[in-house]
Amino acid sequence: PEPAFDGAIAAYLLNPGRTVYRIEDLAREFGLPEVPEGETPGAVAGRAGALLALRPALESALREAGLWSLFAEIEMPLVGILARMEATGIAVQREALEEMGRELEERILAVQQEIFQRVGYTFNLNSPKQLADVLFGKMGLPVIKRTKTGPSTDAEVLEELALQEPLVERILDYRTLVKLKGTYVDGLAPLIEADGRIHTTFNQTVAATGRLSSADPNLQNIPIRIEEGRRIRKVFIPGEPGWVLFAADYSQIELRVVAHFSGDEALLDAFRQDQDIHTRTAAEVFGVPMEEVTPEMRRRAKAVNFGLIYGQSDYGLARALGIGRGEAKEFIQRYFDRYPGVKAYMEQKVQEAREKGYVTTLLGRRRFLPEIHARTFAVRQNAERAAINTPIQGTAADLMKKAMVAICRRLDASGLRARLLLQVHDELVFEAPPEELPALYELVVGEMERALTLRVPLKVEAKVGRNWYEMEPYTP
DNA sequence: GCGATCACGTA
DNA sequence: GTACGTGATCGCT
Numbered sequence: 001p002e003p004a005f006d007g008a009i010a011a012y013l014l015n016p017g018r019t020v021y022r023i024e025d026l027a028r029e030f031g032l033p034e035v036p037e038g039e040t041p042g043a044v045a046g047r048a049g050a051l052l053a054l055r056p057a058l059e060s061a062l063r064e065a066g067l068w069s070l071f072a073e074i075e076m077p078l079v080g081i082l083a084r085m086e087a088t089g090i091a092v093q094r095e096a097l098e099e100m101g102r103e104l105e106e107r108i109l110a111v112q113q114e115i116f117q118r119v120g121y122t123f124n125l126n127s128p129k130q131l132a133d134v135l136f137g138k139m140g141l142p143v144i145k146r147t148k149t150g151p152s153t154d155a156e157v158l159e160e161l162a163l164q165e166p167l168v169e170r171i172l173d174y175r176t177l178v179k180l181k182g183t184y185v186d187g188l189a190p191l192i193e194a195d196g197r198i199h200t201t202f203n204q205t206v207a208a209t210g211r212l213s214s215a216d217p218n219l220q221n222i223p224i225r226i227e228e229g230r231r232i233r234k235v236f237i238p239g240e241p242g243w244v245l246f247a248a249d250y251s252q253i254e255l256r257v258v259a260h261f262s263g264d265e266a267l268l269d270a271f272r273q274d275q276d277i278h279t280r281t282a283a284e285v286f287g288v289p290m291e292e293v294t295p296e297m298r299r300r301a302k303a304v305n306f307g308l309i310y311g312q313s314d315y316g317l318a319r320a321l322g323i324g325r326g327e328a329k330e331f332i333q334r335y336f337d338r339y340p341g342v343k344a345y346m347e348q349k350v351q352e353a354r355e356k357g358y359v360t361t362l363l364g365r366r367r368f369l370p371e372i373h374a375r376t377f378a379v380r381q382n383a384e385r386a387a388i389n390t391p392i393q394g395t396a397a398d399l400m401k402k403a404m405v406a407i408c409r410r411l412d413a414s415g416l417r418a419r420l421l422l423q424v425h426d427e428l429v430f431e432a433p434p435e436e437l438p439a440l441y442e443l444v445v446g447e448m449e450r451a452l453t454l455r456v457p458l459k460v461e462a463k464v465g466r467n468w469y470e471m472e473p474y475t476p
Numbered sequence: 477g478c479g480a481t482c483a484c485g486t487a
Numbered sequence: 488g489t490a491c492g493t494g495a496t497c498g499c500t
Contacts, residue, residue: 125484126494147483154484179483179485205488214486216492221491307491309489
């Protein structure tokens with residue numbers, strides 16, 4: 001049975017930047033009588049009473065803010081959907097996970113040995129401080145950048161140092177292996193429950209942009225980019241014999257949202273023609289036909305497109321591409337020359353945040369940005385980037401949530417046995433009997449593509465596999 | 477045991 | 488440059 005009202009979710013929509021949802025605090029905020037704190041029967045009863053009184057106050061506030069339909073038609077129905085996803089969980093091959101652990105352990109010991117041998121003594125390789133002493137003290141390597149407490153030893157720094165000291169490459173290997181074993185093998189193993197499945201918690205009131213988050217464990221950050229880590233996905237399997245995993249993900253959802261909001265002709269055109277967006281951007285920015293775009297040009301254009309979503313600065317783009325600020329500034333300049341609608345859109349969002357104090361998504365979700373008026377430049381700039389990014393990231397979240405509600409409603413009515421397991425921001429993961437795939441595809445891809453009508457088509461790509469590693473493109 | 481810090485995984 | 492969560496270390500209580 002679906003809950004009718006959740007005070008925390010109401011409070012989240014009214015201000016998604018809040019971090020606590022204590023009834024005592026909400027009561028004060030909405031002008032109710034003071035509620036006693038503590039765990040005495042009186043305090044507990046007081047909170048129950050206050051929550052009852054809060055309901056009409058929160059409901060009126062939602063209506064006044066134009067958030068009622070988002071609350072009633074998307075967020076509340078989603079509560080039950082997420083609860084079911086959590087209860088269902090995802091099956092994990094314990095044996096395979098443990099085998100990966102043993103293999104990683106072996107490799108870690110070997111790499112560690114090699115490093116200690118070269119350094120001449122042992123130390124705690126997991127301590128950035130001790131590592132810094134070795135690299136910048138004993139070995140006399142140059143400090144590339146600093147954290148607030150000392151020299152930085154992050155991957156970016158180590159990659160640069162590796163050019164002059166091969167040992168550093170081994171330290172990078174060590175970091176990768178330890179991360180995989182610690183977070184994804186030793187971290188996940190104890191969370192496999194008696195049913196052979198891992199049950200995450202989807203948090204619906206944490207992310208200020210409207211996204212979900214996943215914790216205990218976080219199943220939204222399972223490695224995929226690097227092959228080494230990607231292998232972790234092999235242990236995530238369908239929970240019924242003969243079943244498969246089915247995934248559907250939005251293609252370039254955030255840039256499509258930018259195209260919709262900005263109305264920029266070139267961007268709209270690119271998506272209407274279903275072009276490779278990074279290649280098209282490279283062609284525009286470098287002034288060549290799409291056929292003549294080189295991999296390097298595309299790589300740079302891709303960074304510009306990402307930067308765009310994040311509210312790019314010349315400084316940030318320069319860092320991402322490892323180029324000078326002047327050159328980065330030129331790229332951005334050229335981008336805005338070719339995509340003037342995007343430039344105008346970004347300026348408009350910052351202005352809106354200044355005037356109204358908040359920005360909104362397509363479905364009216366709002367995020368307050370009080371720091372848009374900060375006296376400190378860096379703090380203010382951060383708020384300006386959030387003003388640009390939130391409507392984009394948040395609208396993508398709106399779309400996905402709306403699709404999830406529609407999909408689950410239809411799935412329930414369909415008699416299909418397929419189950420929704422995970423949401424990873426722009427992707428949904430199901431387990432299903434293979435014979436249901438054609439119907440599941442139509443249902444899921446159809447609802448995702450038609451969740452909202454934008455000025456550009458929404459594109460969804462489907463994949464199927466015997467585990468979360470072996471996912472191959474699927475069309476019925 | 478707790479919190480800050482650093483580092484690093486995802487979209 | 489956006490948004491998250493987790494693990495190890497380290498200094499503190």
